[in-house]
Structure formats: C-alpha cells, structure tokens
Amino acid sequence: MTKYISVLTIAGSDSGGGAGIQADLKTFSALGCFGTSAITAITVQNTLGVSGIHSIPPDIVAGQIRAVMDDIQPSAIKIGMIHSPELALAIAETLKSYPDLPVVLDPVMVATSGDRLIESETIAILKEQLFPLVSLVTPNLDEAAILANIPLHNLSDMHKAADIILQTGCNAVLVKGGHLAGRELFDVYKDQQNNVQIISSQYIDTENTHGTGCTLSAAIAAYLARGEKLGTAIDKASQYIHTAIAAGQHVQTGKGHGPLNHFFAPEKLITHEME
Template sequence: MNATEPLQDTPTVARYARVLSIAGSDSGGGAGIQADLKTMAALGCYGMTAITAITAQNTQGVRAIQALPPELLAQQIDAVVEDIGVDAVKIGMLHDVGVVRVVADAIRRHRFAHVVLDPVMVATSGDKLITESTVDRLVDELFPLATLITPNLDEAAWLLRLDTINADALEDTANRLHVLGAHAVLLKGGHLPGPQLTDLLRLPDGEVRRWEAPRIPTRNTHGTGCSLSSAIACYLALGETLTDAVAHGRDYVRKALLAGADMQLGHGHGPLNHGHAPLATKRLPL
C-alpha cells in the first residue's frame, strides 16, 4: 500500500490495557521509565511515558540530572491521554515543585481512575533525586489524588521526619501517612535488617494486610521500587482489586529478583530480570 493512501477502517473489537509512567529516565536502563516500560510489556500491558527528567546514571550511581520543562511534561501527558487513553498511571521521580503541580493538575483534569505514586527520593546507590522543598508539595498535592503510595522505609521516614522505622512500627507508620492524606499505603520492607522482610498494605478503610518473605540474596536490586509500582498499576489497569494488584505485583518483582539474582551487569547494583516470564499483550473489550 502506498504510504500516502488513507488507512482503511477495520472493525474494532478490543483494546490494550494502557498504563502511563510519569517518571524520570535512567540511562542505565534499570530504573525509571525504562524499568516501567519493561515491566508493563512483561505483564501484557501497553506502556506510555511522560518524562520528568533525564538522568546520567549507571549501576554505580547518578552523575547528572537534567529537568525537562514543566510545560513539556504537561504536553506529553495530554498528548497520550487525548489520543490513546489511560487506564492507570504510575508516578515516579518528581524532582521539583513545578513538576508536582503539573502532575496534580493533569490528574484532576483527566480524572485518572488509578494512580500509583512511588515517592522516589533516593536512588539505590544513595543519591538524592528530589529537593527538600518538593517533599511537602508532594504530600499536599498528590497524596490525596493517589490510589496508592508505595514508599520504602527510608522514604517514609523522610516524609514523616523520622530517623528510622523498625518492623514493629510499620502499621503506625502507615496510619501516620494516611493522616497526611494518603488513601492507601504500601510500606516496602526491603530496608529492614535480617533475613525476613515484611511489606504492609493499609487500605482506605483501615484494613491491614501483611506479606512476609525471605530476603533474596542479590546485589541486583536497582529499580525494584519502580518495577513494583508499575506492576501494581498494570494489574489495576487489568481490572484487579487493589489488594490483588499489590499481591500480584509483589509476586512479579520477587520472581524477577530471583531470575536475575546471579547475573552480572555493570559493577554496582544491577537490574531485575524483567523479562523472566513475559506475557502476551492482553486484549480487553471496548
């Protein structure tokens, strides 16, 4: 067919589960939008991106961050929503106040059904990815708009201005984050000491669900939080309940960690094996 000829209409009977990642770019491919897109493809969803910033990084650390203009971020979001549509949103690195405002405005205007907010503040390498002045704005503007927030314990401590959080304080910490405005909270226990880890989900009605599992011995943990929040967004886009989406998201990430535990990629914290068991792209009814 000649490229200038109009496309012929064909009967439309199905669509993909559409998931948008609003996050930063990781040049090393292990975290950020790269990890999000790999996760979405592996779980049979159609992934899209609105990039907040470009980072120069690898498995050893972050070398530089270049923010994109907030106006360009808004245009990215609007472009995919107005043409393709969005079933769920994952939000990652938001580095300054202007970006937070743009994302909050987009959520309100487009009325996204499912929003998973991963309050990314510190990379696996220990590099800070967000300014201090942005934290309060993130809480005030985005917590009330998110379906779920997914902080690790270091991030939760920063949000609550605490020094540390131990295993006995998980439920109290989740309740305090709820008081700050979060509807539902998934506290990730990967930073707990010892061989056994606990993740805690506090639902909007106050119900609490815990998952305990042995620690997976590996240095390849770069992008774990990004991948988990993206996986949860995927399962929400596919119609699962919040509890089931979290459970299945955790299962995906743990299997990806196990599949990549003995791999060597780079000289620092390597990535998960996102493609350990890819699924065919799901077809959803219109």
C-alpha cells in the first residue's frame, strides 16, 4: 500500500488567491505533495491590500490540526499567519504532540501591500512558545527588523538580525532580503550549529510578488516532506520561487501586486510506501 506525501499548512486564507492557504496549497501541489490545511484567519484581501481580518477561534484551529495530523499524518508542517496571542498559544500546545516533524514557520506580520497582519502582543508569544518548536523561521526584512528590534539596511544587518533571532531558541533562521535595493538579492541562513549559508538570486523587475514569502516557506516544507535535508530544501525552494516569479512577471491579475505562477512546471503527486 502506498500513500501520498502530504504537508499541512497552518495559515490564513487570502480571498485573492495569491498568498496564505491558497498559495501554500498551490505550492504543495506543484511540488508533487498532497496539501492539507488548518485555517487560522479569513482575510478580506485582493492584489491591492487587506481590508479586514476575521480570526478563527483557537479551539477550532487546534481541532483542524489534530484532525489532519491524527488521520492523514503529514510529513511536514508550514505555519503562516497567526493573528492573536491566544491562537499562537493554542498552536504551540497542539504541536507539542507531534515533536518529530519538520516545521517551517513564516512569521507573517506585514503583507506585500504594507498592511500589518499581526497583533503586537502576539509577537512575544511567537518568540517564546513557537520558535523553540520549529525547524526553521523565515522572516523577510520587515519581519526580521521587528523580531530582532533593529533596522535592516544591508547584508551585515541581516546577519545581525539572524543571530538575535536564533537567541529565541529556534533551530535555524532564514532572513529573506528580497526587499533590499540592488540587482542581486541575498537571503541569509544561520542555525544553532553555526552553519551559515548565503543564497543569492537575480532581481526580477515585476509587481507580481504577492505571496512570495508564503510560497517560499511552503516550498521548503514540501521538500522537507519529500525527504530533503534542510539546506537542500532551502536551495530547491529558492530555485522554485525564482522561476515562479519569472514565469508570472508579465501576467496581470488584479490592479496591484499580482501572484506568482506556481504551476510553471507542476509535478505529479508523489507516493511512497506506508510504514
């Protein structure tokens, strides 16, 4: 008997379809994985911005996680938007029942449009309760600045922020530098074993970057579920997202920041032998 390689996303819903749960499920599918979800919030959102957020009750979110984990048993987890401290606590407590799975946490705080997506008191709970449970944290420049409480203007600042974020107890951090000016972009990876990796890519001139962070973390989780080591998963996910941006750079979807082309080269669903 075989089963699909499955991944769970714990994140918010984007009614515009470019980020959040929708981007995660597209990414999982494109990379040959069966996607499952626990929705944390419903956003009123399109390519122009976010105009409303409705949080899902923490017990319902925890119930979604347990329903998927205890039945389908995903091989990796991606966490995205967590809007309230109560929700962060509920997710942390629930994940303690599944300690051996790789977890990628994208600390969604600011949307591509600039809209703030998280309550201030939630940040401390994330750092204290969730970060020590996860395999990788993937903040962008704005989020890393909030987490490290320092401004980020260059590659040196990204290194400093990564060091500060590691002090929360997370296993590893990937500071994404996509918002820095320049033709060449850099992401900084650091972990508790003093490994350092700089991932570079060429800047693509496009407005279609909505959901980039969600997609990257989802792709890393998908590759981890497929059995890749963390460093390899990050490299492959970075290549996937760069190509997805390039494939969608001239397509107009809405009047603002459009989505990536997640399905530029979709893979068939992968199966493996059941244990």
